[in-house]
Amino acid sequence: MQLGLLGKVAVVTGGANGIGLAICEALCAEGAHVMVADIDGNGALRSAEVLRAAGGTAGSLLVDVTDASSVDALVSETVGRFGGLHILVNNAGFTRDMRITKMAESDWDAVIDVVLKGAFLCTRAAIPHFERNQFGRIINISSRAHLGNPGQANYSAAKAGVIGFTRAMALENGRNNITVNAVAPGIIDTEAVQRLPHYEKIKSAAQKSTPIARIGAPADVASVVAFLASGQASYVTGEVIHVTGGRY
Ligand SMILES: NC(=O)c1ccc[n+]([C@@H]2O[C@H](COP(=O)([O-])OP(=O)(O)OC[C@H]3O[C@@H](n4cnc5c(N)ncnc54)[C@H](O)[C@@H]3O)[C@@H](O)[C@H]2O)c1
Numbered sequence: 269m270q271l272g273l274l275g276k277v278a279v280v281t282g283g284a285n286g287i288g289l290a291i292c293e294a295l296c297a298e299g300a301h302v303m304v305a306d307i308d309g310n311g312a313l314r315s316a317e318v319l320r321a322a323g324g325t326a327g328s329l330l331v332d333v334t335d336a337s338s339v340d341a342l343v344s345e346t347v348g349r350f351g352g353l354h355i356l357v358n359n360a361g362f363t364r365d366m367r368i369t370k371m372a373e374s375d376w377d378a379v380i381d382v383v384l385k386g387a388f389l390c391t392r393a394a395i396p397h398f399e400r401n402q403f404g405r406i407i408n409i410s411s412r413a414h415l416g417n418p419g420q421a422n423y424s425a426a427k428a429g430v431i432g433f434t435r436a437m438a439l440e441n442g443r444n445n446i447t448v449n450a451v452a453p454g455i456i457d458t459e460a461v462q463r464l465p466h467y468e469k470i471k472s473a474a475q476k477s478t479p480i481a482r483i484g485a486p487a488d489v490a491s492v493v494a495f496l497a498s499g500q501a502s503y504v505t506g507e508v509i510h511v512t513g514g515r516y
Contacts, residue, residue: 271498274299277350278497279342281333281390282360284311286458287409289318290486291357294494296324300355303346305331307360325350333360333386343393353397355497358387359409361426362460365419376422383426387433391448395441404446405497408434409489412454412512427452431508438506447505449496454512456484479514 278295282288284306292302296319304319306312309330319326327349332338347353361383364375387408398404413420414428430450437448455474461467474483489511495501496509510516 271298271494271500273355273494273498276300276354276497277303277346277352278355278357279303279305279346279353279390279394280357280359281305281331281386283357284308284315284328286460287453287456287486287489288357288359289315290490291359291493292319292326293322293324294487294490295355295357295497296322296326298494298498300497301325301350302327303342303350304328305333305342305360307332333358333390334381336389339386339389339393342390343397347397352401353394354401354403355405355407356390356394357407357409357493357497358390358430360386361409363420363423365423367419368421371421379422380426380429383423384429384433387430391433391437395446398441398446399444402445404441404444405501406434406437406446406448407493407496408448408450409493410434410450410452410508412452412510412516414452414508415516434508435506442505445502447496447501449501449505450508451489451492451496452508452510452512453489454478454484454510454515456486456489456511458486474513474515477515478512482513484511484513 283304304312312328316326316328410430411427434450
């Protein structure tokens with residue numbers, strides 16, 4: 269694609285692995301300068317090296333998206349290093365699945381914090397820079413699980429919350445030429461999913477029950493994110509794009 273992202277500066281949270289890394293690769297391939305922000309600092313470092321080896325412009329930072337001072341430092345370091353900020357991808361997240369009666373408060377809080385509070389803190393820190401540019405792109409990674417999944421009360425609530433947050437931010441910031449959209453992936457073949465004990469079952473179920481008869485790839489999500497980050501999507505805001513191979 270030629271998306272006109274040359275020289276645009278992007279922060280990708282959770283960019284060290286899986287979908288986040290694929291998003292970093294897609295943005296770098298389009299000429300964006302990418303800051304890989306991850307609580308896995310070594311992973312972020314390695315990913316930035318891979319991006320640079322492929323000809324991209326990338327830096328990395330150990331960041332905890334649930335911590336306001338860590339997030340504020342991420343934004344100021346990115347602006348200091350690359351001279352601005354234009355794109356934020358709120359991708360950091362994880363599951364902690366169990367039935368509601370087994371779910372400890374800490375299991376609830378951990379998932380809500382990383383997904384929802386993380387998106388809030390990063391967005392709050394980025395918006396003043398976007399306002400200054402009169403240009404901004406925020407892409408929030410939700411999940412098909414926003415529709416509700418058994419064993420995922422915390423995750424489904426957080427990912428549904430991301431959609432409400434996306435719509436509120438789209439309405440609040442549109443006047444400054446800032447678009448805010450969500451991407452809701454189905455099952456995507458990342459290490460986080462490969463580590464699940466029932467991975468093989470998930471994979472064959474996806475092949476049987478998904479109209480596009482395969483499990484998703486990180487690049488399937490990344491290309492949609494890159495499009496939403498670009499000038500080509502300048503009249504698209506407050507939307508949720510499902511990347512599920514047609515499975516609901
Ligand atoms: N893989 C899927 O099937 C799938 C489906 C739908 C949505 N998603 C969402 O996509 C996103 C990426 O998922 P993935 O499968 O690539 O997982 P992943 O575990 O490979 O990547 C998530 C990254 O987030 C980082 N992270 C965790 N806590 C953090 C924190 N507090 N601060 C900063 N970084 C933190 C992790 O270190 C990791 O690098 C998540 O939001 C996930 O919920 C994944």
